[in-house]
Amino acid sequence: MPNTAEVVKPVASLMGVTKKIGSKTLVSDLTLDIPPGQIFGFLGPNGAGKTTTIRMMVGLISISRGDILICGRSIKDHFEEAVANIGAIVENPEMYKFLTGYQNLRQYARMVPGVDKKRIHEVVELVGLGQRIHDKVKTYSLGMRQRLGVAQALLHRPKLLILDEPTNGLDPQGIRELRDYLRRLCQEEGTTVFVSSHLLSEMELMCDSVAIIQNGKLIDVKQLKAVGSEILPAGETLFEVSDPEAALALLGTGVLKDGGVAVAADREAIAELNAKLVTGGVKVYGIRVLSRSLEDQFLEITGGEGIG
Amino acid sequence: MGNFxxxxxxxxxxxxxxxxxxxxxxxxxxxxxxxxxxxYFTSSDPSTTELWNSFQTTVSVSFFLNTIFTVVIASDSVAGEFSWGTIKLLLIRPWSRSKILLSKYISLILFSLLSTAVLIVFGYVSAMIFSSSSGLGGASVSDWSPAEYTFLGILCSYAELFVTAALAFMVSSVFRASGLAIGLSLFIMFAKDIIAAIFSPERYEWAKYLIFTHMDLHGYLLTDKGPGGSTLGFALAVLAVYYLIFMLVSWIVFRKRDVAA
Structure with a gap:
């Protein structure tokens, strides 16, 4: 798989970014390029420095050392030009509760050039708020506020969409919809999405690449699709069987796991092993590939500490 | 970018x-x-109620309320955004923080002008209805015409409101706490006369540089010499310096502040 990150100019570059408050270092020497047209995950346990990093990217807090370029412009020295390329939700999407969703969007629409009523309706359609957009925000559920938050971030067609823990408070259906329209945005409008989360499984489903941060330090950047394709052919396969010990003896290979037998096998081997078990009188209830999830890798990388 | x-x-x-x-x-x-x-109705002889007298008293009482309400708006202007959490969405637009703060300050001043206009219109019309003669009001002891005297009195009250609102705006911007901003401003509004009496510029030379000494400018309508022998020009200069400090502090803090709440 060719690495596009090296040939295309990154949408955002974090260069040796450090944030210190007093003697405490929240983010330490973070260097990271976010390539365009991707959904880029930012993964780390709570308190790892994700939100601090995002706050620096959007200019809400100062950068102690280093710099951040958004589309080539420094957020420190050319804030207005740099931030014009960003749409963001930082933490919870807080809105003016005494205004309607629509009036809230009008607020943000007025602050950027070229956002007309048509665009507002377009965005409202995209996030699926429908007629509720004309209700006061104080009547909204958390999920609806989250949608409104995404809508305000998308109004001005930003090149970079930054979402801090966007799945917080969404129900499974909402999470799925969010995933779908982030994917659509990324593919149809070429928007780069930078999304932080401590929900590993969520990242795995959503992102193309993921940067892992712990204790304010960048630990690893992984391309998820690449990781997946490496694992699948030589993956571990779990046979759920009636009598694991007998199955293990029959197969002559593998280990006992989760009330079944885990064997390293490819497609053809799986069929043969299955036949062996069935003819040997062991009932097979299920066969599934145990691809190592991001969660396992994440726990491995971060040493399994400080999660949650 | 965009339009201010x-x-x-x-x-x-x-x-x-x-x-x-x-x-x-x-x-x-x-x-x-x-x-x-x-x-009109509580006076022993309603037929002696004078327009200007009635209107001036109304203005002086209602202006307390006007100041309080303006301070409430000023206090919420910045602190409200912080407590609602909306500051995070407001500050990530392609506008400098200075301009955002300026827009807040201007809208505050517009409100104070509106509320003052409401006060004047309702007070004046009512005073016209509930009075028997025009009279002279406080202008009787000065060279001003009653209308001029009343207008200048309103101007003095507005100056006081203006400075108090600037203080509330600063506290709101610096401490992000609207309660503190309202409390402090009202304390100064009510305690300034006591403080000015205790630290009188007649006794202490430095007291003539205190803001409290000069917040009430009404005295200059009748005499050229204010507290401690200061002139109107001096009083205005002291107020202007305080005002500029309030504004400067608001802007510097708001521009530099890390928004992490």
Whole structure:
């Protein structure tokens, strides 16, 4: 798989970014390029420095050392030009509760050039708020506020969409919809999405690449699709069987796991092993590939500490 | 990028979309209209109620309320955004923080002008209805005509409101706490006379540089010499310096502040 990150100019570059408050270092020497047209995950346990990093990217807090370029412009020295390329939700999407969703969007629409009523309706359609957009925000559920938050971030067609823990408070259906329209945005409008989360499984489903941060330090950047394709052919396969010990003896290979037998096998081997078990009188209830999830890798990388 | 008027429009929407704002304006209107009637009906001989006298008293009482309401708006201007959490969405737009703060300040001043206009219109019309003769009001002891005297008196009251609102705006911007901003401003509004009496510039030379000594400018309508022998020009200069400090502190803190709440 060719690495596009090296040939295309990154949408955002974090260069040796450090944030210190007093003697405490929240983010330490973070260097990271976010390539365009991707959904880029930012993964780390709570308190790892994700939100601090995002706050620096959007200019809400100062950068102690280093710099951040958004589309080539420094957020420190050319804030207005740099931030014009960003749409963001930082933490919870807080809105003016005494205004309607629509009036809230009008607020943000007025602050950027070229956002007309048509665009507002377009965005409202995209996030699926429908007629509720004309209700006061104080009547909204958390999920609806989250949608409104995404809508305000998308109004001005930003090149970079930054979402801090966007799945917080969404129900499974909402999470799925969010995933779908982030994917659509990324593919149809070429928007780069930078999304932080401590929900590993969520990242795995959503992102193309993921940067892992712990204790304010960048630990690893992984391309998820690449990781997946490496694992699948030589993956571990779990046979759920009636009598694991007998199955293990029959197969002559593998280990006992989760009330079944885990064997390293490819497609053809799986069929043969299955036949062996069935003819040997062991009932097979299920066969599934145990691809190592991001969660396992994440726990491995971060040493399994400080999660949650 | 964009249009600065849109920013002020945004701030106005935030102020006038809240029911609270309208309740304050209605209370102000009712109070201003009520006082002249009260004076009229409680006086021993209603036929001696004079227009200017009644109107001036109404203005001086209603202006307390006007100042309080303006301080409430000023206090919420910045602190409200922080407590609502909306500051995070407001500051990530392609506008410098200075301009955002300026739009807030301008919308605050616009509100104070509106509320003052409400006070004047309702107070004056009511005073016209509930008076028997025009009279001279406080102008009797000066060279001003009653209308001039009243107008200048309103100007002095507005100057006081203006400085108090600037203080509230600063506290709101620095401490992000609207309660503190309201409390502190009201304390100064009510305690300034006591403080000015204790630290009188007649006794202490340095007291003539205190803001409290000069917040009430009404005395200059009748005499050229103010507290401690200071002139109107000196008083205005002291007020201007304080005002500039309030504004400078608001802007510096707001521009530099890390928004992490």
């Amino acid at each position: 008027a849109a920013l002020i429009h945004n701030e106005n929407v935030k102020i006038y979309s809240r029911i609270r704002t309208w309740i304050m304006l209605i209370i102000l209107a009712v109070m201003s209209a009520l006082f002249p009637a009260l004076f």
